[in-house]
Amino acid sequence: MSSIVLSASVRQNLLSLQSTADLLSTTQNRLATGNKVNSALDNPTNFFTAQGLNNRASDINNLLDSIGNGVQVLQAANTGITSLQKLVDTAKSIANQVLQAPAGYTTKSTVSSTALTGTAGGLVDGTVLKATDVLAIAASAGHAAFTFTFTATTSLADLNTALAASNMSASLDSANKLVITTTNDTASSTIGAVTFTHTGTATFGTTGSAPAADAASLTIRAGLVKQYNDIVTQITTTSQDASFNGINLLNGDDLKLTFNETGKSTLNIQGVVFNAAGLGLAPMVAGTDFLDNSSANAALVKLSAASGTLRTQASSLGSNLSVVQIRQDFNKNLINVLQTGSSNLTLADTNEEAANSQALSTRQSIAVSALALANQSQQSVLQLLR
Numbered sequence: 001m002s003s004i005v006l007s008a009s010v011r012q013n014l015l016s017l018q019s020t021a022d023l024l025s026t027t028q029n030r031l032a033t034g035n036k037v038n039s040a041l042d043n044p045t046n047f048f049t050a051q052g053l054n055n056r057a058s059d060i061n062n063l064l065d066s067i068g069n070g071v072q073v074l075q076a077a078n079t080g081i082t083s084l085q086k087l088v089d090t091a092k093s094i095a096n097q098v099l100q101a102p103a104g105y106t107t108k109s110t111v112s113s114t115a116l117t118g119t120a121g122g123l124v125d126g127t128v129l130k131a132t133d134v135l136a137i138a139a140s141a142g143h144a145a146f147t148f149t150f151t152a153t154t155s156l157a158d159l160n161t162a163l164a165a166s167n168m169s170a171s172l173d174s175a176n177k178l179v180i181t182t183t184n185d186t187a188s189s190t191i192g193a194v195t196f197t198h199t200g201t202a203t204f205g206t207t208g209s210a211p212a213a214d215a216a217s218l219t220i221r222a223g224l225v226k227q228y229n230d231i232v233t234q235i236t237t238t239s240q241d242a243s244f245n246g247i248n249l250l251n252g253d254d255l256k257l258t259f260n261e262t263g264k265s266t267l268n269i270q271g272v273v274f275n276a277a278g279l280g281l282a283p284m285v286a287g288t289d290f291l292d293n294s295s296a297n298a299a300l301v302k303l304s305a306a307s308g309t310l311r312t313q314a315s316s317l318g319s320n321l322s323v324v325q326i327r328q329d330f331n332k333n334l335i336n337v338l339q340t341g342s343s344n345l346t347l348a349d350t351n352e353e354a355a356n357s358q359a360l361s362t363r364q365s366i367a368v369s370a371l372a373l374a375n376q377s378q379q380s381v382l383q384l385l386r
Contacts, residue, residue: 037345050342057338059261060331067328069245070257074269074321077249080242081314084235084250084274085307091231091281092303098224098296102217105187105292111194111208112179116172134197135159137180142189142294143167167294180208187211188291221290228290228299229283236275249317250274259327267327269320272313279306 029038040047137146146166148159159170167186171179182189191208239250247253249271259265276282280302289295 046345050345053338053342053345056261057335057342060335060338063258063261064328064331064335067257067259067324067331070255070324071321071328073244073247073249073255074317074324076242076244078314078317078321080239080250081274081310081317083238083242084279085310085314087231087235087238088279088303088307088310091228091235092300092307094224094228094231095296095299095303098221098290098299099293101220101224102214103184103187103292104214104217104221105211106214107209107212108182108184108187109190109208109211110179110181111191111204112173112177113196113204115176116178136195136197137166137168138192138194140190140192142182142186142292143192145192178204182208182211185293185297187293189294218287218291222286225284225286225290232276232281232283235279235281236277239274239278257324257327259331265327267320267323274310274313279309281306 037043037046037050133150135146135148135150137143139145143166146163146168148162156170156172163170163180164183167183167189168191169181169183171181173179180191180194182191188211190210193207194204196204240248242248242250243253247255249255249269250273251271252273253271255269255271257267257269259267272278284290284295284299289299
């Protein structure tokens with residue numbers, strides 16, 4: 001069968017109509033998908049560049065979940081430290097109650113010399129005590145060893161100033177005897193053996209008398225020991241409960257956060273052990289601790305140190321939390337930048353494509369009319385044949 005022969009004008013109009021149809025199809029596809037680049041065939045450079053941007057945005061977005069969990073781990077640790085600080089403050093309150101409780105002993109340990117010759121009321125007056133006389137007290141529970149050398153101008157106040165550091169005091173009784181007594185801080189202790197190198201004839205007994213316990217007061221103090229121990233137990237359990245998703249920064253766990261898709265931007269947060277032992281605290285022993293103010297003051301020193309440690313760690317956690325939140329916001333903004341850049345390369349302008357569609361529809365109508373006009377000459381021949 002021979003080929004169909006079209007005139008030049010008909011063929012030109014037909015090609016124009018086919019071109020318009022292709023453009024109209026492309027425009028309608030862009031309107032349907034919203035993209036001007038749907039495959040590498042549309043624009044290889046834009047397609048693969050946009051794909052790379054989207055892939056990076058996806059990788060960073062996957063890291064946001066891990067970063068979000070890291071924020072919660074830090075929040076859990078910070079909540080734990082806040083609770084621990086309150087518990088330490090409660091323990092301080094209990095130790096202060098010991099200081100305000102009645103003395104645990106009705107009579108404290110004392111030791112006295114024989115009568116000092118000389119003028120009563122004056123400790124050194126050339127007769128009572130002489131320069132270079134030495135008072136020495138051996139170490140005992142609650143007291144360090146004490147040595148004091150008298151001078152020609154030593155007064156009773158001078159001796160008491162020196163004895164205060166060892167929780168003892170001195171006085172002259174009505175018989176002009178030098179009496180040394182423990183203070184309330186070490187009321188449960190017994191004064192150690194006393195030796196007195198004296199140019200005169202005064203001497204001391206070998207050791208101090210034993211203190212006399214006040215049963216009612218000691219019962220109160222034993223109750224405070226139990227309260228203190230309950231708080232110490234809560235400190236340990238609270239630190240163990242301050243975890244999130246299996247990570248506890250207060251129980252020795254470490255936290256590593258990755259901020260970028262290459263794994264080169266990281267933050268390592270080292271955990272601590274903030275149970276009672278980690279904070280330098282230990283349970284008290286009823287019948288041994290809190291018997292006098294000395295053990296209460298020692299507990300307050302440890303509690304103050306624990307409080308300082310908690311504040312330092314809270315500051316460190318706050319700083320790390322700030323860094324993580326800043327990087328979290330940065331990653332969110334970076335994802336938006338990457339996705340916007342990708343969209344700029346591939347998204348179609350719907351307004352423009354809608355206008356193109358209208359223009360192409362009009363052009364298609366015109367092309368159909370032009371094709372009809374081009375065929376009119378052949379229709380004239382057809383009329384002659386009729």
